[in-house]
Amino acid sequence: MLGQRWKFPILWHLADEGPLRYNELKRGIPLITNIMLNINLKNYTFLDGESNANRRN
Incomplete structure (x- = not known):
């Protein structure tokens, strides 16, 4: 999978x-x-279905 490193x-x-x-x-x-x-930050919603990376405008 892309980015596992x-x-x-x-x-x-x-x-x-x-x-x-x-x-x-x-x-x-x-x-x-x-x-x-x-890519990795966008994919980190896998933990408990919640994102650990919050985006701010």
Whole structure:
């Protein structure tokens, strides 16, 4: 599946540091591309059917 490589690092940073803005998370995982981070954050609704990534306008 696309992006499985990044699942653990993203969840690790979110669990360790709490809510982060997009760029803060991106800085914490320097090798991830913007596309892969976006795809993974959009797909993280798999946990209990609720999204852990809240979008703000």
